Amino acid sequence: MTPPLALDIDGTLTTPDGTIDPRVFDVLPSWDAPVVLATGKSFPYPVTLCHYIGIPETVVAENGGVVLADEQVSYTGDREKAVAVAEEFESRGGDLGWGAADTTNRWRETEIAVHIDSDEELLRKVAAEYDMEVVDTGYAYHVKTPGVEKGVGLKEVADILGVDAESFVAVGDSENDVSTFHVAAESYAVANADDRARAAADVVLDEGYMDGTLSVLEEIADR
Numbered sequence: 554m555t556p557p558l559a560l561d562i563d564g565t566l567t568t569p570d571g572t573i574d575p576r577v578f579d580v581l582p583s584w585d586a587p588v589v590l591a592t593g594k595s596f597p598y599p600v601t602l603c604h605y606i607g608i609p610e611t612v613v614a615e616n617g618g619v620v621l622a623d624e625q626v627s628y629t630g631d632r633e634k635a636v637a638v639a640e641e642f643e644s645r646g647g648d649l650g651w652g653a654a655d656t657t658n659r660w661r662e663t664e665i666a667v668h669i670d671s672d673e674e675l676l677r678k679v680a681a682e683y684d685m686e687v688v689d690t691g692y693a694y695h696v697k698t699p700g701v702e703k704g705v706g707l708k709e710v711a712d713i714l715g716v717d718a719e720s721f722v723a724v725g726d727s728e729n730d731v732s733t734f735h736v737a738a739e740s741y742a743v744a745n746a747d748d749r750a751r752a753a754a755d756v757v758l759d760e761g762y763m764d765g766t767l768s769v770l771e772e773i774a775d776r
């Protein structure tokens with residue numbers, strides 16, 4: 554039986570340039586089991602991607618802060634505290650790094666993301682003062698509430714869909730995928746994955762980005 558999928562987006566469904574690999578549009582619409590996009594991106598991004606791939610909007614966004622499955626939306630995480638961290642970070646000279654429109658955080662509802670080139674040491678210092686966590690996805694630093702994790706969100710999705718959370722195959726590339734790897738039956742880190750994802754995964758793939766992800770999907774599709 555084809556297993557359900559929990560797929561990270563950045564670093565996993567993308568090219569090294571950060572664009573969506575077009576092969577996503579070939580393989581996911583015909584996947585014969587639920588597909589969950591589990592990402593650190595804010596809610597509209599994975600919803601939009603599901604929409605344009607042509608699959609049900611089944612999403613874990615904001616590192617577990619937002620969950621959508623079967624028309625049910627839920628939120629966890631202390632956004633106000635994350636905003637307080639961001640404001641304190643800026644008042645001490647830090648820069649969130651996204652420019653005036655800040656489309657990275659504009660629709661973000663449960664956490665705050667900070668540009669990967671920003672002052673990590675200062676950010677971690679301020680976040681610790683507020684008992685908030687900083688997660689480094691390789692694409693951004695996320696200031697989030699401890700305990701809010703993609704893996705917790707995946708369990709919620711599985712409950713809503715009536716699917717066993719432990720039947721999922723997960724693919725990811727960074728420390729924000731470790732909790733998903735722990736929930737899933739099988740976990741795969743693409744070759745570009747960071748040390749934490751590699752250590753947590755059942756298998757570290759030889760190939761990176763969508764090449765790696767596709768190698769897993771081709772192998773498991775007809776089980």
Ligand SMILES: O=C(O)COP(=O)(O)O
Pocket residue numbers: 561562563564591592593594595690691692693694727729
């Ligand atoms: O938003 C990020 O920083 C990374 O997103 P991802 O979880 O899809 O890799």
Ligand SMILES: [Mg+2]
Pocket residue numbers: 561562563564565690725726727
């Ligand atoms: Mg990623």
